[in-house]
Structures are given as C-alpha cells and as structure tokens.
Amino acid sequence: MIRHRLQAAFAVAAASALLVSGCGRAESPEQTGGAAATELSDGPATGTVTVWAQGTEGEALQDFVKPFEEANPDVQVEVTAVPWDSAQNKYQTAIAGGTTPDIGMLGSDWMPGFRSALTPVPDDIDTSDVFPFAVESTQFDDARYAVPWYVETRVIFYRTDLLQEAGFDEFPADWEGLKDLARAYQEDTGAEFGISLPSGGWNSFLGGLPFAWSNGAEVMNEDQTEWTLDSPEMVESLSYLNSFFEEGLADKSPDTESGSASADLVSGAVPMFLSGPWDIPGLELAGGEGFEDKFGVATVPAGPDGTSTSFAAGANLGVFEDAENPDAAWKLIQWLSEPDVQARWFEAVNDLPAQQSAWDDEALTADPRVAVFGEQLQSVKIAPTLVSWTQVSAAADTQVEQIFRGGKDVEDALAELQSTADSLGTGQ
Structure with missing residues (x-):
C-alpha cells in the first residue's frame, strides 16, 4: 500500500x-x-x-x-x-x-x-x-x-547508477557539488532536468526551507517574537535555488500530479528530488525488480557556511x-x-x-x-508553532512563485514578504 x-x-x-x-x-x-x-x-x-x-x-x-x-x-x-x-x-x-x-x-x-x-x-x-x-x-x-x-x-532521492555515469563517486555534501551534479546528470546522462525543485504553488516556500536552514537562515528569532524573512542568509538561499531555474537545471513548471516525481526519477528524466521515507517502497514498486539498487538517498547539502538541516x-x-x-x-x-x-x-x-x-x-x-x-x-x-504561520507561509508561496517563475528580484520579494509578515504579527 x-x-x-x-x-x-x-x-x-x-x-x-x-x-x-x-x-x-x-x-x-x-x-x-x-x-x-x-x-x-x-x-x-x-x-x-x-x-x-x-x-x-x-x-x-x-x-x-x-x-x-x-x-x-x-x-x-x-x-x-x-x-x-x-x-x-x-x-x-x-x-x-x-x-x-x-x-x-x-x-x-x-x-x-x-x-x-x-x-x-x-x-x-x-x-x-x-x-x-x-x-x-x-x-x-x-x-x-x-x-x-x-x-x-526530507532528504534527496537520487539515481545512484546515473551518478556514476555522471562522473561522481559519491553524492555531494555542499551546494556547489549539488549544482555540479544536476548539470552533469543533464549533460552526461540525457536527463531533461537535473533536479526537481518546488517552483511555486502551495507550500513551495516550505519545500525550499531545508536549503535556507542549511545556509543558517531562520524564519523567526529564537523566541518567536519577530519574523526574519529578509535576512542575507535567506536572500542567498533563494538566489541559489533560483539559479537552478535560471540555468535550466530545474523545470519552472513541473508536473505536480501525485507520483510524477517518482516516475521521472525511474525514467531518468529528472534523477533527483526531495521527499520523505514513504517514497522508498513507492520507487521500488514503480521501478520494478532490481530498481532498489539504482537509487539512494542523501542528506540535504550544506550551504557555504552552514550545516545540513532539513524540514x-x-x-x-x-x-x-x-x-x-x-x-x-x-x-x-x-x-x-x-x-x-x-x-x-x-x-x-x-x-x-x-x-x-x-x-x-x-x-x-x-x-x-x-x-x-x-x-x-x-x-x-520545524515550522513556527504559530497560527499566523499559515498566512505567512501562503504569502511566501506567492513571492517564491514570482521569483522562480516570474523573474522577480529576490531581495525585493523578501522585503515585501517581511512587511507582510510584520503586519500579520506573531500573536505573542
């Protein structure tokens, strides 16, 4: 099941x-x-x-x-x-x-x-x-x-057999290596895109937070009294994710139907995506006999001065x-x-x-x-334990889509998001 x-x-x-x-x-x-x-x-x-x-x-x-x-x-x-x-x-x-x-x-x-x-x-x-x-x-x-x-x-699922074909001995542990692998998947293995990333829509901001957290960014201060959405670390992390779309390494309008990411990994069309443990048996079933030896999982790569941190x-x-x-x-x-x-x-x-x-x-x-x-x-x-997080997250989804799909400036988008979050408050 x-x-x-x-x-x-x-x-x-x-x-x-x-x-x-x-x-x-x-x-x-x-x-x-x-x-x-x-x-x-x-x-x-x-x-x-x-x-x-x-x-x-x-x-x-x-x-x-x-x-x-x-x-x-x-x-x-x-x-x-x-x-x-x-x-x-x-x-x-x-x-x-x-x-x-x-x-x-x-x-x-x-x-x-x-x-x-x-x-x-x-x-x-x-x-x-x-x-x-x-x-x-x-x-x-x-x-x-x-x-x-x-x-x-969330961790990164990837094709281990295609990793070798792309010239990598092991999965990269940092941002630079992840982008290099995405490009190598595309150029050396015939993948349509190197990685699947959320480009907009519901919870797209939340889906990208592992990269922000791995870069030292925070959405709030420690006691959850102030939003910190426009920090330099957050700007850097969204700019990094945006570069995958700008360079054609990720699809700006991916298929969001259930099971599509797994199907693309099995076919090799998109050999990397972020997901949870339930996709292990799902991929084994979709790939058929022997496919369990063709994919692996890896922790989220760390930012330039950060550590691997996920949602x-x-x-x-x-x-x-x-x-x-x-x-x-x-x-x-x-x-x-x-x-x-x-x-x-x-x-x-x-x-x-x-x-x-x-x-x-x-x-x-x-x-x-x-x-x-x-x-x-x-x-x-974890996401902030505040009811107002729902509204802030939805506002962030809008800004993320405008960045990744519409070309909006990252700093301008996060400044607007920060203003929206401040107006919504924390309820503390």
Missing part, C-alpha cells in the same frame, strides 16, 4: 488557521478553562476507544491494534479512516459540535489550533526518548497536549476534551509509543518512529537508506 503524502504531509499547516480564532500560542489551562491532565488508572484498558486517522495510517491502524485488544480483552478500538482532503473540516465540525473521537491523529503543524480542544498528556506517558523537535510541537505553557507518533523529514514534521496523537473514554485512549497511545511497537509500525507503513530507541531495531537498520533519514533527523527544524 503506497501513500501519496508529499501534499498530505504539508496539508496540516492549512488546517490550524481554520480551527481557532486569533493567533499565537494558546494560553494556559487556567486561562482557557482547559481540562487538567488525566491520571491513568491501574489495570488494563476497558470500553470502546474511538480513533480518527488520516491516509495510510487510517487504513492500517485497525488491524495493527489487534495485539493491544488481545492484551486488554475488555477494550474495543474503533478506527475511522479520514481522507486528508476533508480531515480539517471533519475535525473542526466535531470540535464545534462536541462530537470528537477519543483520539485524533494531528499533524504537528496543527497543534497551535487544536491545543484548546485537547487534554494535557498524563505524566505516566514518558516522552523523554522522543526526538526533541517532535516534543516541541506538542508543548505549550509547560504542558504537553499530544504525544508524537511518527516523525518525518521536520510528523503526526501526534491527542485526546480531545470531549473524549468519552480518555483513560483507555491514553493507554492505547502509550502502547503505540512503545519502541518495539513503533518499529513494527514502521514495517507496516514506513512511518519513521518518534521514539529514538526504536531506531536500533533491525526493521530500521536493515536498509541503509533509512539510516540516512535517521542521520538527517539529528539536524532538523
């Missing part, structure tokens, strides 16, 4: 603005009337637990939780698979009407909008082994409002205030958080474990390509 999640993984950003009015981090439970954290009862889980989950996770979870039900014979888990394209409306309607499930699968970018509808995580559930960036996405006012379930990051996201599991069975819900989340369970979940759907110790399992160490994702996860950043 192959997911088409590049769009879905970014879909979470759009939902948060619709779920609450106002901007910024939520106030404390005392200020908002939020529920106190549940204390887990002793003994097995009982009763019915309702779960909503999107995409492949929603399709696979019902069968996956059977061992939990067997270990807790008086509990019944009911999973509803929710399509990504209607998920935000479904959750929003349920919150407004008090008809939420016990557990919701919430993208990490949704958290600022959903926090007021969730109960704090019980102290019984330990997240000390979870990737810190994932915990950060759940943390508001010194309380956690969800438990990270799986994590995601991180994922999904969290939260229990709603209107949950009918919060005790059993948290026990199910606790079970799904166990490292061995997360390793089995990876085998089932290719979701990268949020628990770092799960990465020692053979399920993750067997494929060296998965290890590259683990390496990249040691150097990642």
Whole structure:
C-alpha cells in the first residue's frame, strides 16, 4: 500500500488557521478553562476507544491494534479512516459540535489550533526518548497536549547508477557539488532536468526551507517574537535555488500530479528530488525488480557556511476534551509509543518512529537508506508553532512563485514578504 503524502504531509499547516480564532500560542489551562491532565488508572484498558486517522495510517491502524485488544480483552478500538482532503473540516465540525473521537491523529503543524480542544498528556506517558523537535510541537505553557507518533523529514532521492555515469563517486555534501551534479546528470546522462525543485504553488516556500536552514537562515528569532524573512542568509538561499531555474537545471513548471516525481526519477528524466521515507517502497514498486539498487538517498547539502538541516514534521496523537473514554485512549497511545511497537509500525507503513530507541531495531537498520533519514533527523527544524504561520507561509508561496517563475528580484520579494509578515504579527 503506497501513500501519496508529499501534499498530505504539508496539508496540516492549512488546517490550524481554520480551527481557532486569533493567533499565537494558546494560553494556559487556567486561562482557557482547559481540562487538567488525566491520571491513568491501574489495570488494563476497558470500553470502546474511538480513533480518527488520516491516509495510510487510517487504513492500517485497525488491524495493527489487534495485539493491544488481545492484551486488554475488555477494550474495543474503533478506527475511522479520514481522507486528508476533508480531515480539517471533519475535525473542526466535531470540535464545534462536541462530537470528537477519543483520539485524533494531528499533524504537528496543527497543534497551535487544536491545543484548546485537547487534554494535557498524563505524566505516566514518558516522552523523554522522543526526538526533541517532535516534543516541541506538542508543548505549550509547560504542558504537553499530544504525544508524537511518527516523525518525518526530507532528504534527496537520487539515481545512484546515473551518478556514476555522471562522473561522481559519491553524492555531494555542499551546494556547489549539488549544482555540479544536476548539470552533469543533464549533460552526461540525457536527463531533461537535473533536479526537481518546488517552483511555486502551495507550500513551495516550505519545500525550499531545508536549503535556507542549511545556509543558517531562520524564519523567526529564537523566541518567536519577530519574523526574519529578509535576512542575507535567506536572500542567498533563494538566489541559489533560483539559479537552478535560471540555468535550466530545474523545470519552472513541473508536473505536480501525485507520483510524477517518482516516475521521472525511474525514467531518468529528472534523477533527483526531495521527499520523505514513504517514497522508498513507492520507487521500488514503480521501478520494478532490481530498481532498489539504482537509487539512494542523501542528506540535504550544506550551504557555504552552514550545516545540513532539513524540514521536520510528523503526526501526534491527542485526546480531545470531549473524549468519552480518555483513560483507555491514553493507554492505547502509550502502547503505540512503545519502541518495539513503533518499529513494527514502521514495517507496516514506513512511518519513521518518534521514539529514538526504536531506531536500533533491525526493521530500521536493515536498509541503509533509512539510516540516512535517521542521520538527517539529528539536524532538523520545524515550522513556527504559530497560527499566523499559515498566512505567512501562503504569502511566501506567492513571492517564491514570482521569483522562480516570474523573474522577480529576490531581495525585493523578501522585503515585501517581511512587511507582510510584520503586519500579520506573531500573536505573542
């Protein structure tokens, strides 16, 4: 079962603005009337637990939780698979009407909008082994409002056989080498374009942020009180990406249909693109027998004075205030958080474990390509945990398209973006 999640993984950003009015981090439970954290009862889980989950996770979870039900014979888990394209409306309607499930699968970018509808995580559930960036996405006012379930990051997929044909012994680690490889792919292997890069449209700015972060740029200052979108580092990173389009190494109007990037990599038409772990089985299936030996993955190349840093996201599991069975819900989340369970979940759907110790399992160490994702996860950043980020990101998409497709000056575009972001504010 192959997911088409590049769009879905970014879909979470759009939902948060619709779920609450106002901007910024939520106030404390005392200020908002939020529920106190549940204390887990002793003994097995009982009763019915309702779960909503999107995409492949929603399709696979019902069968996956059977061992939990067997270990807790008086509990019944009911999973509803929710399509990504209607998920935000479904959750929003349920919150407004008090008809939420016990557990919701919430993208990490949704958290600022959903926090007021969730109960704090019980102290019984330990997240000390979870990737810190994932915990950060759940943390508001010194309380956690969800438990990270799986994590995601972006690395570069590339054709290893064509790499040799292009005259490279290994994948380049810096910007200069990446451009040289893109040009060599095009000139020496017959590729139409050397690399696929987002040139405009929804979340195109977010898709290019790994290059900005790898150049030392930041979208905000450390305490998220000021936008820093027009910094010299951001100008340099967008100018670098723009050079791929100006020099004909990347397509200004690429096919954005699901699966098109994978098809182009398999055919050799475009031998490089950025994506997540779900594309490993997808490419193996699309390429057929033996193709698993013809592609690899690599961490994002570092900027001139930067380090390899990529985008991180994922999904969290939260229990709603209107949950009918919060005790059993948290026990199910606790079970799904166990490292061995997360390793089995990876085998089932290719979701990268949020628990770092799960990465020692053979399920993750067997494929060296998965290890590259683990390496990249040691150097990642997340999108700002502000509701206003949705509007800022959309404004950035417009400017990116005007640069890459329309030839707009990078400094002028980022100055306009900075002004727009300042007017939207941070909500702090």
